[in-house]
Amino acid sequence: MAQYARGAAAVAVIRLRNPPVNALSWLLVTEPLISFSLTVLQALEDGLKRADADPSVKAVTICGENGKFSAGADIRGFSSPRKQGLGLGPIVSLIERSEKPVVAAIEGIALGGGLEVALGCHYRIAHVQARMGLPEVTIGLLPGAQGTQRLPRLVGVPAALDLITTGRHIPATEALKLGLVDEVVEENTVEAAIRLANKLIGQPLGPRRLSLKPVPKLPNMEAFLSEALAKVKKRAQGCLAPELCVQAIKAATEQPFADGVRKEQELFNILLTSGQAKAMQYAFFAERAVEKWTTPSGASWKSASPQPIRKAAVIGLGTMGRGIVTSLVKAKIPVVALEQNLEYLNMGRNAVMLLLEREAMKMEQGAQALDFHNPARLQFAVDFDVLRDVDLVIEAVFENMALKKEIFSNLSRICKPEAFLCTNTSALNIDEIASVTGRPQQVIGMHFFSPAHVMRLLEIIYGRQTSPTTIATAMQLAKVMKKVGVVVGNCFGFVGNRMMFPYSQQAVFLLEEGSRPEDVDQALEDFGLKIGPFRMSDLAGLDVGWRSRKDQGLTGPSLAPGTPARQRRGYRYSPLPDLLCEKGRFGQKTGKGWYEYEKAGGRTAKPDPWVHSFLCEYRNAHQIKTRFIDQEEILERCLYSLINEGFDILAEGIASGPEHLDVVYINGYGWPKHRGGPMFYASTVGLPNILAKLQKYSEIHPDIPQLRPSAFLKKLVAMGSPLLNDWMSHLHKQSNKL
Ligand SMILES: CCCCCCCC(=O)CC(=O)SCCNC(=O)CCNC(=O)[C@H](O)C(C)(C)COP(=O)(O)OP(=O)(O)OC[C@H]1O[C@@H](n2cnc3c(N)ncnc32)[C@H](O)[C@@H]1OP(=O)(O)O
Numbered sequence: 230m231a232q233y234a235r236g237a238a239a240v241a242v243i244r245l246r247n248p249p250v251n252a253l254s255w256l257l258v259t260e261p262l263i264s265f266s267l268t269v270l271q272a273l274e275d276g277l278k279r280a281d282a283d284p285s286v287k288a289v290t291i292c293g294e295n296g297k298f299s300a301g302a303d304i305r306g307f308s309s310p311r312k313q314g315l316g317l318g319p320i321v322s323l324i325e326r327s328e329k330p331v332v333a334a335i336e337g338i339a340l341g342g343g344l345e346v347a348l349g350c351h352y353r354i355a356h357v358q359a360r361m362g363l364p365e366v367t368i369g370l371l372p373g374a375q376g377t378q379r380l381p382r383l384v385g386v387p388a389a390l391d392l393i394t395t396g397r398h399i400p401a402t403e404a405l406k407l408g409l410v411d412e413v414v415e416e417n418t419v420e421a422a423i424r425l426a427n428k429l430i431g432q433p434l435g436p437r438r439l440s441l442k443p444v445p446k447l448p449n450m451e452a453f454l455s456e457a458l459a460k461v462k463k464r465a466q467g468c469l470a471p472e473l474c475v476q477a478i479k480a481a482t483e484q485p486f487a488d489g490v491r492k493e494q495e496l497f498n499i500l501l502t503s504g505q506a507k508a509m510q511y512a513f514f515a516e517r518a519v520e521k522w523t524t525p526s527g528a529s530w531k532s533a534s535p536q537p538i539r540k541a542a543v544i545g546l547g548t549m550g551r552g553i554v555t556s557l558v559k560a561k562i563p564v565v566a567l568e569q570n571l572e573y574l575n576m577g578r579n580a581v582m583l584l585l586e587r588e589a590m591k592m593e594q595g596a597q598a599l600d601f602h603n604p605a606r607l608q609f610a611v612d613f614d615v616l617r618d619v620d621l622v623i624e625a626v627f628e629n630m631a632l633k634k635e636i637f638s639n640l641s642r643i644c645k646p647e648a649f650l651c652t653n654t655s656a657l658n659i660d661e662i663a664s665v666t667g668r669p670q671q672v673i674g675m676h677f678f679s680p681a682h683v684m685r686l687l688e689i690i691y692g693r694q695t696s697p698t699t700i701a702t703a704m705q706l707a708k709v710m711k712k713v714g715v716v717v718g719n720c721f722g723f724v725g726n727r728m729m730f731p732y733s734q735q736a737v738f739l740l741e742e743g744s745r746p747e748d749v750d751q752a753l754e755d756f757g758l759k760i761g762p763f764r765m766s767d768l769a770g771l772d773v774g775w776r777s778r779k780d781q782g783l784t785g786p787s788l789a790p791g792t793p794a795r796q797r798r799g800y801r802y803s804p805l806p807d808l809l810c811e812k813g814r815f816g817q818k819t820g821k822g823w824y825e826y827e828k829a830g831g832r833t834a835k836p837d838p839w840v841h842s843f844l845c846e847y848r849n850a851h852q853i854k855t856r857f858i859d860q861e862e863i864l865e866r867c868l869y870s871l872i873n874e875g876f877d878i879l880a881e882g883i884a885s886g887p888e889h890l891d892v893v894y895i896n897g898y899g900w901p902k903h904r905g906g907p908m909f910y911a912s913t914v915g916l917p918n919i920l921a922k923l924q925k926y927s928e929i930h931p932d933i934p935q936l937r938p939s940a941f942l943k944k945l946v947a948m949g950s951p952l953l954n955d956w957m958s959h960l961h962k963q964s965n966k967l
């Protein structure tokens with residue numbers, strides 16, 4: 230809705246009202262042409278017409294309810310099959326054409342269609358704490374209400390390209406510098422806008438109508454745009470929206486306003502029906518859905534209250550601990566950082582300081598805001614006694630159960646009784662770790678992803694005895710650190726690494742059968758993954774998995790004599806990664822792994838002829854017939870085995886819905902958002918197709934259990950492949966087709 234009122238004698242105030250974010254919903258026909266609800270857009274149009282018709286109104290102010298201008302179009306409306314009625318673009322034009330000055334009073338947020346409404350206004354005043362942006366690209370669209378045509382006219386092509394292709398939100402101060410707003414105020418923005426509107430009465434509005442302005446020229450516009458297009462395409466990795474955003478802006482530079490708007494509509498419609506927009510909008514809501522966590526025992530976000538964390542500690546300042554400390558400092562939580570001895574402590578301190586310096590440089594108030602030189606904010610120590618007053622500890626020492634147990638037993642003794650004890654283990658059993666403490670209800674997994682100060686994902690793993698308060702506290706801490714917390718159950722590898730295991734395993738089997746590392750990586754990167762499995766393995770270090778396989782008795786001295794080279798516990802096993810490690814090829818850190826690098830620590834992967842001939846010798850030695858493996862098989866075997874594990878995870882209740890798995894993969898494993906996450910992708914491929922392919926591959930490879938279709942997948946197919954949101958409701962239903 231929108232509320233119409235008189236703000237001063239001659240100024241009408243139109244207030245957008247649609248809690249919680251004043252999304253601009255459009256006319257929704259509930260039954261064709263019989264009944265309909267008056268929506269924000271309709272109300273906005275009515276308000277404008279009413280102001281226009283009333284001779285006593287001389288100016289208009291548009292603002293939003295509850296200190297928020299508007300978050301833009303109602304995203305749920307894009308997938309509504311019965312969507313009809315008003316478009317936002319014509320309303321923005323209507324605002325601009327008004328003969329009475331219209332001033333936007335921007336408080337809180339003006340995003341997407343919300344900002345496009347403001348661009349139709351003749352003046353824009355923003356509160357100093359407001360944020361603005363055109364984030365449509367992040368949900369697979371472009372600003373489809375003439376924003377791609379107005380913004381370049383107002384702020385120039387380079388700034389418009391940046392804002393529209395990244396979708397980033399900018400603060401009011403930056404908007405002022407760009408010329409996006411005319412004034413920034415610290416006082417009541419609506420009152421300031423009404424005062425300005427009053428002053429503008431009778432002044433000419435022509436120069437304020439953006440559609441009438443030319444796009445500011447650049448000396449090398451064509452070259453500039455083609456360079457921008459190339460950059461955007463490379464960054465987008467198959468996502469269509471950024472590229473079409475550039476095309477729409479290009480139209481603004483080449484065509485009159487009305488033609489540019491037509492082009493914008495054409496491109497918008499391509500995106501709207503591309504499937505990518507649907508996937509990205511699903512991802513948007515999935516991220517919000519996982520905040521509302523539940524566990525099989527009935528605990529949930531609704532009834533559990535988080536406890537305040539006033540001071541935290543991190544134990545172990547290696548790869549992960551450094552990033553975790555940085556994230557906590559950025560979240561303004563005082564931290565104590567601990568190491569095993571002074572030598573490691575100094576190394577860790579230097580690394581943390583470097584990360585914080587870099588982070589401070591990216592911030593407006595810099596180091597001052599982070600205040601990390603203040604020992605009350607960040608303290609380094611080797612003595613565990615400093616842990617007495619902390620509210621929460623995050624342990625990030627080596628992945629070794631005995632060491633973790635020793636640490637947790639000490640923590641249980643030293644920390645105050647109400648303190649929460651968290652482990653960053655990648656795969657170890659949370660219950661076993663909790664068992665050595667006197668407070669298993671306050672023990673929880675907080676699994677960060679590397680680099681921990683950058684990656685948004687935080688898997689939050691509850692054990693058998695973890696209390697709802699502990700889960701709620703970990704989730705709250707994730708939010709404060711600007712991470713996406715996903716609550717999952719306790720099993721080897723939790724959700725992310727467990728699904729990754731069959732995927733990486735297939736990748737190595739494909740090498741045995743005839744692929745090269747670069748073929749497998751290329752196929753998966755072309756699909757949209759940020760990094761293929763072999764480049765990833767080189768980056769993370771092959772020795773990490775090697776150590777874990779040795780601990781599990783799969784390789785190394787503890788392997789029983791006489792074990793067949795390519796079989797473990799009766800199933801297929803590939804010793805290829807072990808063989809590379811035995812040759813000291815640990816990946817980037819040693820300059821050689823699945824690829825070769827310019828030097829130890831180098832970052833540029835080059836296909837390695839040594840690896841190619843090593844693979845040939847290996848296949849010969851084991852009498853494996855080499856065959857050509859096409860891209861389709863690479864994708865299907867790697868991705869469908871990962872998805873298959875996902876169905877098992879759902880069936881076991883380790884995650885409470887497919888969105889959880891998708892959010893984990895998008896935010897922690899570089900899964901392309903425009904494909905919506907692995908489980909959403911499975912729903913778009915069609916569950917019967919996935920099942921048929923898994924059946925085919927598992928018949929060819931009966932010794933790979935990970936290719937055997939999950940019982941839950943089979944059940945869903947037998948039940949007619951319900952929509953993704955209904956999968957979980959079918960978990961315990963009987964199927965008469967089974
Ligand atoms: C054929 C038709 C042609 C039409 C022409 C096209 C017009 C366009 O150009 C297209 C558009 O405007 S697309 C929309 C662009 N806007 C956005 O992407 C902003 C999305 N929202 C945000 O970033 C944060 O929610 C925000 C920063 C706003 C707030 O963050 P918070 O962390 O404070 O809160 P959240 O938990 O994220 O949100 C609160 C509740 O609001 C829901 N919501 C947010 N934005 C929405 C939106 N734009 N539409 C619908 N629902 C929205 C959000 O899901 C959450 O709901 P609950 O989880 O149920 O509480």
Ligand SMILES: NC(=O)C1=CN([C@@H]2O[C@H](COP(=O)(O)OP(=O)(O)OC[C@H]3O[C@@H](n4cnc5c(N)ncnc54)[C@H](O)[C@@H]3O)[C@@H](O)[C@H]2O)C=CC1
Binds near residue numbers: 627
């Ligand atoms: N490296 C990665 O990508 C990820 C690792 N993890 C997990 O995080 C944990 C840490 O891994 P990384 O940071 O990679 O290991 P790392 O080997 O880089 O660092 C571990 C640090 O712990 C310190 N440490 C060992 N014993 C200690 C003690 N008794 N007291 C205090 N400090 C001690 C070591 O000196 C070392 O600096 C492991 O459980 C690992 O599985 C989780 C996610 C990703």
